[in-house]
Amino acid sequence: xxxxxxxxxxxxxxxxxxxxxxxxxxxxxxxxxxxxxxxxxxxxxxxxxxxxxxxxxxxxxxxxxxxxxxxxxxxxxxxxxxxxxxxxxxxxxxxxxxxxxxxxxxxxxxxxxxxxxxxxxxxxxxxxxxxxxxxxxxxxxxxxxxxxxxxxxxxxxxxxxxxxxxxxxxxxxxxxxxxxxxxxxxxxxxxxxxxxxxxxxxxxxxxxxxxxxxxxxxxxxxxxxxxxxxxxxxxxxxxxxxxxxxxxxxxxxxxxxxxxxxxxxxxxxxxxxxxxxxxxxxxxxxxxxxxxxxxxxxxxxxxxxxxxxxxxxxxxxxxxxxxxxxxxxxxxxxxxxxxxxxxxxxxxxxxxxxxxxxxxxxxxxxxxxxxxxxxxxxxxxxxxxxxxxxxxxxxxxxxxxxxxxxxxxxxxxxxxxxxxxxxxxxxxxxxxxxxxxxx
Ligand code: HAX
Numbered sequence: 084x085x086x087x088x089x090x091x092x093x094x095x096x097x098x099x100x101x102x103x104x105x106x107x108x109x110x111x112x113x114x115x116x117x118x119x120x121x122x123x124x125x126x127x128x129x130x131x132x133x134x135x136x137x138x139x140x141x142x143x144x145x146x147x148x149x150x151x152x153x154x155x156x157x158x159x160x161x162x163x164x165x166x167x168x169x170x171x172x173x174x175x176x177x178x179x180x181x182x183x184x185x186x187x188x189x190x191x192x193x194x195x196x197x198x199x200x201x202x203x204x205x206x207x208x209x210x211x212x213x214x215x216x217x218x219x220x221x222x223x224x225x226x227x228x229x230x231x232x233x234x235x236x237x238x239x240x241x242x243x244x245x246x247x248x249x250x251x252x253x254x255x256x257x258x259x260x261x262x263x264x265x266x267x268x269x270x271x272x273x274x275x276x277x278x279x280x281x282x283x284x285x286x287x288x289x290x291x292x293x294x295x296x297x298x299x300x301x302x303x304x305x306x307x308x309x310x311x312x313x314x315x316x317x318x319x320x321x322x323x324x325x326x327x328x329x330x331x332x333x334x335x336x337x338x339x340x341x342x343x344x345x346x347x348x349x350x351x352x353x354x355x356x357x358x359x360x361x362x363x364x365x366x367x368x369x370x371x372x373x374x375x376x377x378x379x380x381x382x383x384x385x386x387x388x389x390x391x392x393x394x395x396x397x398x399x400x401x402x403x404x405x406x407x408x409x410x411x412x413x414x415x416x417x418x419x420x421x422x423x424x425x426x427x428x429x430x431x432x433x434x435x436x437x438x439x440x441x442x443x444x445x446x447x448x449x450x451x452x453x454x455x456x457x458x459x460x461x462x463x464x465x466x467x468x469x470x471x472x473x474x475x476x477x478x479x480x481x482x483x484x485x486x487x488x489x490x491x492x493x494x495x496x497x498x499x500x501x502x503x504x505x506x507x508x509x510x511x512x513x514x515x516x517x518x519x520x521x522x
Contacts (some may be wrong), residue, residue: 087191088253090179095249095495098135102496119511126321127402132329133498134320136177136489144409145318148176152314152409159313160188162288162305167417170290170312170484171195174260177317177488196285196292198261205229206269214274218473219350221270223343229266230339232258239335248335249495255338256487263480264289268296275470293480297468303421304466310417311462314410315455315478317485321403323348324355324479328486329493333501338490345486346479352397355456355478360397362460362471364389365430375426382430382437390441398457399438401450410455411435414462427461 084092115130137147147155159168159176160183171191175183183191208228209221230236238251265283272280281296290308294300320329328345332338349355368385369375377385389396401408415435418428435453442451459478460471468474512520 085194087175087179087187087194088250091253091491092249092495094179094181095492098492099496102133102498119515122511125402131503132320132326133496134325134329134489135180135492136485137317137319139319139403141403141405144404144406147173147317148180150176150182152413155313156413158182160185162291162309166302167306167310168313169288169309170316170481171288173313173316174484174488177485178491192288194257195261195289196283198258199265199283199285199292201262201265201269202229202232204231205266209266209270209273217350218270218274218476219346219356219479221273222267222476222479223346223350225266225270226259226339226343226346229259229262230337230343233337233339234258236337245497248497249491252338252494253491256491259338259342260483260487261289263483264293265296267476267480268293270476271297271470271473274473299467301466306421307417307462307466310413311459311477312481312484314413315459315481317482317488319403320489322354323351324482325486325489328490330501332490332493333498335500338487341490342483342487345482349479349482350475355475355482357397357454357456358459358474358478359471361456362427362464362474364397365427365434365460369426369430376429377433379433379437382433383441386434386438386441390445396438396442398434399442399451399453400448401452401454404452404454405450407435407452408454408457411453411458414455414458418458418462418465422462422465425461425465427464431458431461 117129121127121129135148137145138149139145143151145152150158155168155173155176159172161168169188169192172183172188175181175187175191205225205228209225212221212224232255234254235248235251238247243251269280272278276298281298283292284295285292287295288305288309290312291305293312294304294308299305318325320326324345327348328341331344332341336344352360368382369377372381372385374381386396415432418425418431422428434457438453439451442448460474463474463477464471508522509519512522
């Protein structure tokens with residue numbers, strides 16, 4: 084068994100025994116109560132999922148295996164001392180629970196490179212779609228098309244024992260992650276560069292290779308991509324993409340199916356599509372105001388106009404967070420360090436001053452602060468990735484690291500099929516009023 088897989092097996096099989104013990108011996112233990120409000124507002128705050136890769140604190144933000152983003156920026160291996168951490172290192176951390184050594188990360192990069200071959204039929208499926216299909220549609224379809232390669236599916240059909248499901252899942256997960264940069268870059272070059280494709284460079288790291296195949300070879304962009312791929316990778320288990328991958332995977336659907344389903348969830352405006360919505364809305368604003376440097380008053384009036392039209396201010400608010408998202412802060416700090424006087428970066432900073440007080444005045448909004456999507460588009464746009472309909476694909480490539488690490492965990496823990504109970508609305512009415520009422 085190769086080293087990383089062996090380390091994962093060693094660590095995770097201990098946790099798997101704990102999982103089984105808790106399940107078998109303490110199933111009756113009451114751990115939470117559920118209010119009607121929680122059910123009717125998207126199951127917020129109910130501790131329903133086991134996710135080991137990361138944990139989200141409403142006030143502090145995300146921690147990956149206990150490490151905050153600034154800590155990861157210090158501790159995870161990098162290509163060079165000035166650069167950002169390599170996403171391979173974060174994947175190792177989420178999978179194995181330890182900060183990897185430089186050598187581990189280099190080995191993981193090499194392992195991804197050897198697994199990166201994408202079968203031709205996947206590109207053919209992409210090419211069969213009209214160019215005006217959204218990049219996320221092409222991306223999700225390509226992932227589904229690649230399920231032909233699923234080792235788990237073949238092992239299952241061959242009658243493999245449950246005990247080894249995790250092994251075949253691990254192989255699928257590694258292959259899938261390794262191939263995503265080529266698929267994403269292929270869609271980008273197809274849609275925005277006349278099908279002028281660029282071959283992978285196996286000597287580059289995973290994120291650097293993605294930038295390379297998209298046509299960007301500067302160290303600046305590689306640095307940004309490494310940061311981007313780290314901060315978007317995981318946000319505990321309840322967000323739509325992570326929860327979807329877990330739910331679909333719980334039916335023993337193969338990792339390609341589970342991840343493709345997660346991507347169709349990420350494509351929604353209240354989730355990953357928000358990263359395109361933000362930049363679209365910022366451009367709408369500049370066009371409406373007919374200026375590249377609006378005054379604070381103009382920006383404030385435009386935000387209020389957006390709200391009066393019954394729209395949300397994209398990039399602001401969060402289902403769990405109650406403070407500025409540290410993923411926003413990491414990107415803002417990156418911009419402060421490397422970018423001087425850029426229209427969209429300036430506007431993102433200006434919005435950060437203006438939007439929270441406006442949203443704070445609206446009682447129903449629980450979090451007036453920016454989330455990860457409020458800054459990411461401005462950075463990508465600055466470095467020349469201007470085709471913002473593609474931005475959610477980049478988010479999706481990164482999100483694979485977290486949701487697929489979790490899926491291997493799900494398999495080694497032997498997690499059962501997910502099947503909560505549902506009731507008609509009349510049942511909930513009866514719980515409150517003691518009598519039924521049909522709607
Ligand atoms: N602008 C206007 N209204 C907002 C708002 C915003 N930025 N954020 C929340 N609200 C509204 C909600 O639409 C909701 O209104 P209704 O009751 O009329 O439906 C009300 O305030 C209460 O919402 P909440 O409890 O504060 O937040 P939710 O958990 O329901 O929703 C969202 C969280 C992130 C979906 C929400 O804040 C939103 O729509 N934000 C803008 C879109 C966005 O940035 N999405 C990306 C989130 C991060 C992410 O997943 N990235 O991938």
